[in-house]
Amino acid sequence: DTAVSQTPKYLVTQMGNDKSIKCEQNLGHDTMYWYKQDSKKFLKIMFSYNNKELIINETVPNRFSPKSPDKAHLNLHINSLELGDSAVYFCASSQGGGGSGELFFGEGSRLTVL
Amino acid sequence: QKEVEQNSGPLSVPEGAIASLNCTYSDRGSQSFFWYRQYSGKSPELIMFIYSNGDKEDGRFTAQLNKASQYVSLLIRDSQPSDSATYLCAVKSPQEAYKYIFGTGTRLKVLA
Numbered sequence: 001d002t003a004v005s006q007t008p009k010y011l012v013t014q015m016g017n018d019k020s021i022k023c024e025q026n027l028g029h030d031t032m033y034w035y036k037q038d039s040k041k042f043l044k045i046m047f048s049y050n051n052k053e054l055i056i057n058e059t060v061p062n063r064f065s066p067k068s069p070d071k072a073h074l075n076l077h078i079n080s081l082e083l084g085d086s087a088v089y090f091c092a093s094s095q096g097g098g099g100s101g102e103l104f105f106g107e108g109s110r111l112t113v114l
Numbered sequence: 115q116k117e118v119e120q121n122s123g124p125l126s127v128p129e130g131a132i133a134s135l136n137c138t139y140s141d142r143g144s145q146s147f148f149w150y151r152q153y154s155g156k157s158p159e160l161i162m163f164i165y166s167n168g169d170k171e172d173g174r175f176t177a178q179l180n181k182a183s184q185y186v187s188l189l190i191r192d193s194q195p196s197d198s199a200t201y202l203c204a205v206k207s208p209q210e211a212y213k214y215i216f217g218t219g220t221r222l223k224v225l226a
Contacts, residue, residue, distance in 0.1 A: 031212055040122075041200055043158070043216040055212055090157060094212075101146055101206055103214060105157035 003027050006091050006106035013081060014114055020077045021109045023091030031055075032074040033092040033103070034066060043090070049074055081113045117141065118205050120217035128225050133190040135220050137203030140184070146206035147179060147186045152219065153199045161201075162188070193224040 004025045013019055025032060033056075034046040048056035049068040063079045074091060091106040119138045127133045135149075146165055150158035164170045164177040164186065176189040186205075190197055200219040207213035 033212075035216075041152070041202075041219045041221075043202060043219075045213060045215070048212050050212060056210065101148070101214065102160045102163065103148075103150075103158070103204075105159070107157050 002107075004091055004093055004104050004106040006089075006109050008109060009107060010110050010112075012112045012114065015081055015083060017081050018077070018079045019081060019111070020075055021089055021091075021111075023074045023076075023106055025072055025091075025093040025104070025106075027093055027095075027104060029093040029095045029104070030071055031094045032068065032071070033094075034074065034076050035090040035092060035105075037088045037090060037108070039087070047074075047076075078111075081111075083113050086111055086113045116217075117215045118203055118217040120201075120203050120220045122218055123221040124223050125220055126223045126225055127193050129193060129195060131193050131224075133193045133197065133222055133224070135188040135190075135201050135203075135222065137186045137188075137217055138184055139186070139203075139205045139215075141205070141208060142181075142184060143208035144181075144184075144205045145208060147177070148204040148206070148214070149175075149177060149186075149188045150202040150204060150216075151199045152202055158202055190222075193222075195224045195226045198222055198224050 031050045033048045047066040088108045092103040148163045149161045152158040162177045174191045178187045202219045203217040
């Protein structure tokens with residue numbers, strides 16, 4: 001039973017298209033995240049939600065729009081895709097901001113923009 | 115200056131040796147530090163976290179923290195080929211409770 005699951009795992013699309021990635025966690029965590037990992041393995045935070053409230057919004061183009069319908073789900077919609085958006089997008093969750101703060105990652109969604 | 119810095123490697127060590135992975139961070143107020151392991155094509159998984167100065171041991175892994183030098187390291191004793199992976203250092207932001215800042219990772223190769 002996967003703790004943090006993302007769909008789709010692979011996404012190949014043309015420039016200019018719009019795409020969405022979905023994430024669900026069954027750990028009962030309050031906080032969910034989107035991270036982007038580029039080809040050099042740099043894992044950069046994009047957004048974080050705590051109990052459906054946006055708490056971290058890094059300098060990300062407004063073509064990226066997260067949405068959290070409830071605390072177990074966090075989706076990412078990307079408009080007008082560009083070549084530079086090609087990366088692996090990881091969803092993660094944690095139990096609040098305190099404590100050990102361990103992040104539990106999904107398997108990643110590899111986005112390729114042609 | 116990057117917030118969390120790691121040598122990208124690859125760091126190559128023979129099987130059975132000690133692998134030493136290093137990480138420096140820029141924010142002196144940082145309190146919580148994490149080491150994640152990421153196999154190629156997989157997601158990161160937590161190995162250890164450390165909050166206090168000194169050493170913390172868990173099996174073959176030892177995390178070392180020196181807040182005065184803003185330095186955290188991970189030692190892997192008796193390295194195995196299965197330890198070959200990218201090791202990511204992460205620091206929890208002292209200003210934003212939910213923000214974890216990652217280094218670029220060090221690729222470790224353990225040679226059989």
